[in-house]
Amino acid sequence: xxxxxxxxxxxxxxxxxxxxxxxxxxxxxxxxxxxxxxxxxxxxxxxxxxxxxxxxxxxxxxxxxxxxxxxxxxxxxxxxxxxxxxxxxxxxxxxxxxxxxxxxxxxxxxxxxxxxxxxxxxxxxxxxxxxxxxxxxxxxxxxxxxxxxxxxxxxxxxxxxxxxxxxxxxxxxxxxxxxxxxxxxxxxxxxxxxxxxxxxxxxxxxxxxxxxxxxxxxxxxxxxxxxxxxxxxxxxxxxxxxxxxxxxxxxxxxxxxxxxxxxxxxxxxxxxxxxxxxxxxxxxxxxxxxxxxxxxxxxxxxxxxxxxxxxxxxxxxxxxxxxxxxxxxxxxxxxxxxxxxxxxxxxxxxxxxxxxxxxxxxxxxxxxxxxxxxxxxxxxxxxxxxxxxxxxxxxxxxxxxxxxxxxxxxxxxxxxxxxxxxxxxxxxxxxxxxx
Amino acid sequence: xxxxxxxxxxxxxxxxxxxxxxxxxxxxxxxxxxxxxxxxxxxxxxxxxxxxxxxxxxxxxxxxxxxxxxxxxxxxxxxxxxxxxxxxxxxxxxxxxxxxxxxxxxxxxxxxxxxxxxxxxxxxxxxxxxxxxxxxxxxxxxxxx
Numbered sequence: 001x002x003x004x005x006x007x008x009x010x011x012x013x014x015x016x017x018x019x020x021x022x023x024x025x026x027x028x029x030x031x032x033x034x035x036x037x038x039x040x041x042x043x044x045x046x047x048x049x050x051x052x053x054x055x056x057x058x059x060x061x062x063x064x065x066x067x068x069x070x071x072x073x074x075x076x077x078x079x080x081x082x083x084x085x086x087x088x089x090x091x092x093x094x095x096x097x098x099x100x101x102x103x104x105x106x107x108x109x110x111x112x113x114x115x116x117x118x119x120x121x122x123x124x125x126x127x128x129x130x131x132x133x134x135x136x137x138x139x140x141x142x143x144x145x146x147x148x149x150x151x152x153x154x155x156x157x158x159x160x161x162x163x164x165x166x167x168x169x170x171x172x173x174x175x176x177x178x179x180x181x182x183x184x185x186x187x188x189x190x191x192x193x194x195x196x197x198x199x200x201x202x203x204x205x206x207x208x209x210x211x212x213x214x215x216x217x218x219x220x221x222x223x224x225x226x227x228x229x230x231x232x233x234x235x236x237x238x239x240x241x242x243x244x245x246x247x248x249x250x251x252x253x254x255x256x257x258x259x260x261x262x263x264x265x266x267x268x269x270x271x272x273x274x275x276x277x278x279x280x281x282x283x284x285x286x287x288x289x290x291x292x293x294x295x296x297x298x299x300x301x302x303x304x305x306x307x308x309x310x311x312x313x314x315x316x317x318x319x320x321x322x323x324x325x326x327x328x329x330x331x332x333x334x335x336x337x338x339x340x341x342x343x344x345x346x347x348x349x350x351x352x353x354x355x356x357x358x359x360x361x362x363x364x365x366x367x368x369x370x371x372x373x374x375x376x377x378x379x380x381x382x383x384x385x386x387x388x389x390x391x392x393x394x395x396x397x398x399x400x401x402x403x404x405x406x407x408x409x410x411x412x413x414x415x416x417x418x419x420x421x422x423x424x425x426x427x428x429x430x431x432x433x434x435x
Numbered sequence: 436x437x438x439x440x441x442x443x444x445x446x447x448x449x450x451x452x453x454x455x456x457x458x459x460x461x462x463x464x465x466x467x468x469x470x471x472x473x474x475x476x477x478x479x480x481x482x483x484x485x486x487x488x489x490x491x492x493x494x495x496x497x498x499x500x501x502x503x504x505x506x507x508x509x510x511x512x513x514x515x516x517x518x519x520x521x522x523x524x525x526x527x528x529x530x531x532x533x534x535x536x537x538x539x540x541x542x543x544x545x546x547x548x549x550x551x552x553x554x555x556x557x558x559x560x561x562x563x564x565x566x567x568x569x570x571x572x573x574x575x576x577x578x579x580x
Contacts, residue, residue, distance in 0.1 A: 012575060013575060016575045016576065016577060017571070018566065018571075020566075020574065020576050021576075021577065021578065021579050026579060048468065051455075052461075053461055053464050053465060054464075054465060054468060054564075055559055055565055055567050055568050056564060063567060063568060065567055067569070068566055068567050068568060068569045069566070072566050072569055072571055072572065075569065075570070076573070080571065082568070082571055083569050084569055085569065243456075248455075249456055250456050251456070254458060255456065255457070255458045255461060256458070257458070257530035257531065257553065258530065259556075259570060262568075262570070263568075266568065266569070
């Protein structure tokens with residue numbers, strides 16, 4: 001019987017994509033292939049694997065079946081042709097830009113960006129002689145004004161960390177394609193459940209899988225997902241279209257077509273960088289991603305409830321949750337994030353730096369730590385931690401006020417979360433009185 | 436498409452290159468390894484992958500299940516006419532080989548047609564090891580068959 005292939009839904013694919021019952025043992029869970037190497041069938045097979053003529057496992061610094069199950073699942077959920085996993089989100093990001101860029105190239109990057117990404121791109125720029133053009137992503141003409149004929153990629157987050165700026169994906173993609181460059185989107189805060197940027201014209205996705213994908217703060221991991229639709233042979237990407245010295249003159253894009261960039265990223269960049277995802281970590285990610293949709297629905301609901309409560313409280317100067325009715329991003333949320341704008345947002349205390357410190361010290365349920373996207377609710381006060389060295393003026397330039405607090409709302413009961421925040425706000429208000 | 440991959444035995448590759456770095460050679464090598472009989476068709480070569488090369492499809496002296504094309508799309512209508520003439524089972528046009536005219540000719544001649552797909556990828560997706568490389572195979576299954 002030749003029936004049409006079924007178009008399975010998101011939840012089904014989150015549980016099954018990339019994994020089949022183990023053909024040898026029947027194991028239902030994905031086995032953890034905790035092995036460095038793989039025994040070749042014969043010398044002919046070994047050489048075929050090394051020459052990339054045949055799909056075969058060679059060495060776990062390049063590929064591993066447990067890691068591959070995670071890669072396929074993530075690619076499937078994002079609507080890409082494939083993915084390459086890395087040891088962290090920043091490793092994925094560094095590897096992708098290393099693969100795409102040549103000395104002298106430019107990239108246009110949203111200013112509202114995770115601080116670790118900003119620092120990494122500044123270092124890459126200096127070491128690799130590339131230029132980063134920082135873009136005001138909220139300005140409708142920002143991207144167009146910032147690209148040049150040397151621009152090789154546009155890069156932004158779906159929902160910016162920590163400002164909550166929402167990217168107009170279709171607009172950025174249109175500008176990127178006008179200059180023959182790919183749009184790269186960091187989809188960490190939205191996940192494929194809340195937004196699939198490839199459907200709006202983005203070409204490549206970066207994830208810190210450490211966050212909502214792992215789901216419970218156990219695992220550092222990252223990945224690159226490719227749409228497979230960008231034309232790397234447009235004359236602007238010699239490192240992907242031209243003969244590779246690492247593989248006897250192989251042209252990755254011509255030979256592997258839509259899989260060309262991913263083949264290069266795996267068999268050249270990952271191989272050279274060595275920032276490989278461990279099989280056990282991939283196993284944890286597979287467990288996490290199975291429940292992605294269920295968790296995200298609760299994360300979204302809890303975060304919105306906390307944000308709505310916060311904006312009614314004395315001592316709170318502003319709440320920046322993109323889905324609030326008065327948010328400047330409300331219309332972009334309706335277009336790109338109809339199921340919710342994630343669960344990480346920030347708010348400002350009227351009591352400034354000292355109030356922020358007292359607020360954190362008074363909390364007992366929320367964890368004070370430098371991560372987001374956990375089942376547990378997390379809080380950080382940038383002015384006294386991640387941005388501690390900056391003056392008030394420098395803070396303002398990076399979009400953070402002295403009293404800004406970032407929340408990552410977890411899966412606890414909202415009443416309990418609010419009970420604890422109330423205690424923190426009380427302490428912050430008292431600091432304002434005594435200061 | 437699935438039936439073509441599963442049932443084919445003899446694949447004539449039009450435009451099969453002798454260069455090991457070309458996509459056509461990757462596909463030919465792969466199909467040979469997986470038990471298909473590969474017949475190279477290329478007026479500029481004599482021996483590729485250990486097989487005698489025929490200049491044109493109509494010179495091939497045996498039954499062809501699949502005509503797999505790595506040629507400029509402009510060359511496809513003529514290849515499709517030959518494929519019909521020799522009674523091939525299917526016309527398979529690789530990534531980027533897009534020819535609605537060629538596809539129409541083959542279909543009217545009774546051939547199954549696949550366009551803008553890679554035979555190697557579709558084989559690896561269904562039967563093989565594509566999922567070992569982190570590519571999305573689209574296979575969703577909880578049973579062992």
